[in-house]
Amino acid sequence: MRIKETEKDGIVILTLSGKMMLDAKSAGLHDYVKNLIEQGKTKVIMDMGKITWFGSTGLGALLASYTSLKDNDGDLKVARATRKIRSVFMFTQIIKVLENYDTVEEAVAAIK
Amino acid sequence: MDDNKTKLKISLNSFDDLEHVREAVIKFCRYHCNSNDEIDIIEMSLLEACHNAVQYSEKRKNKPLCELILFYDNKCIKAIVKNYGKAFKVTEKDTFSIDQDFLQYKNGGLGIPLIKSLMDSVEYLRKPDNTNELIIVKKLIKYQ
Numbered sequence: 001m002r003i004k005e006t007e008k009d010g011i012v013i014l015t016l017s018g019k020m021m022l023d024a025k026s027a028g029l030h031d032y033v034k035n036l037i038e039q040g041k042t043k044v045i046m047d048m049g050k051i052t053w054f055g056s057t058g059l060g061a062l063l064a065s066y067t068s069l070k071d072n073d074g075d076l077k078v079a080r081a082t083r084k085i086r087s088v089f090m091f092t093q094i095i096k097v098l099e100n101y102d103t104v105e106e107a108v109a110a111i112k
Numbered sequence: 113m114d115d116n117k118t119k120l121k122i123s124l125n126s127f128d129d130l131e132h133v134r135e136a137v138i139k140f141c142r143y144h145c146n147s148n149d150e151i152d153i154i155e156m157s158l159l160e161a162c163h164n165a166v167q168y169s170e171k172r173k174n175k176p177l178c179e180l181i182l183f184y185d186n187k188c189i190k191a192i193v194k195n196y197g198k199a200f201k202v203t204e205k206d207t208f209s210i211d212q213d214f215l216q217y218k219n220g221g222l223g224i225p226l227i228k229s230l231m232d233s234v235e236y237l238r239k240p241d242n243t244n245e246l247i248i249v250k251k252l253i254k255y256q
Contacts, residue, residue: 021159021160021163053159054156055156055159055160055163055223055226056160056222056223056225056226057222059222059226060222063222083148083149083152084152084155084156087149087152087153087156087230088156088226088229088230091153091229091230092225092226092229093229
């Protein structure tokens, strides 16, 4: 999995791509977010439109990132989750806490 | 393929074989399922199960790390994922509960709860020869 970081109006946008299930980098996503928190960046959008595989490692990384950001008065929103990822969010009830937006712009507006 | 009890068996020797599993599962499910959402769910669940089986399997000479056997039987897709190695614990909970389990799962161990959330039943069998079998069933929407 690859992570590309950009920033807009103090909000960090992480564009994720590739397989979010098989490699250590997926689990490392939480470390990446913790590093952002140490820098005082606590509002994060994860753009998941380019994720090709999604499994429990990715799910765990999302949950852990969400919890860490919330614990630091921040927030996490998801944008452009694929149909498969949206299915996982629905079946696991994660959709109750982790909102998905159709576009990054909508997610940015919601997290402001 | 016969509709009553079709069967597919795939051996995995590394993570690289997961791509082959994905293609085979999709092809198998397309024959029996009407819904793309249903195919997605079965595909993700079986990839998760096979990934974990390969990851935790112990190597044996001339034996695959993991075997996936897929059936269409009695209006269900049924999968058996076999590997050889340490026994593992299968949570008794039927679904992932975001309210209760959120913090508990953030450091891993989400594989089985995820599969349980996506599929209709997950049963674990430990065989005397130290083989683990995960039996996963999805009832097809078109018959419900």
